[in-house]
Amino acid sequence: MATILLIELGPAQNFTGKAWAYGLVADDSTYNTLVGNVYFEPGARSNWHIHPAGQVLLITDGVGYHQIKGQPRQTIRKGDVVKCPPSVMHWHGASPDTGMQQLYILHILPKTEKGIVKWLQPVTDEEYCSEK
Secondary structure (H helix, E strand, O other): OOOOOOOEEOOOOOEEOOEEEEEEEOOOOOOOEEEEEEEEOOOOEEOOEEOOOOEEEEEEEEEEEEEEOOOOOEEEEOOOEEEEOOOOOEEEEEOOOOOEEEEEEEEOOOOOOOOOOEEOOOOOHHHHHOOO
């Protein structure tokens, strides 16, 4: 059976700019994992957010940024692997001039009501542009 990919624009309340997402592996009772792809247009970024079980990002194209709250912003490129620890505030997105594509992997915490992501405030332009 063929899989139909539904590409969705990330909601404006969770992203600055345009971020296009589609799921690749849906959660099920065997794997308890979500896998998907997000393409951030140049300058696009997520809000600050938290994943209760953490998140792994595989950067598959372009150049972008990732930042854990309280740490310097990191530049990420095709081939990089980013580990976002459980329950740690962070954001990620494309650089101003180059889009970025990432594969995300989320483990779903079994038997909890914590959900897979808690969306927080937008990343300010100052935070996005700062290397600190």
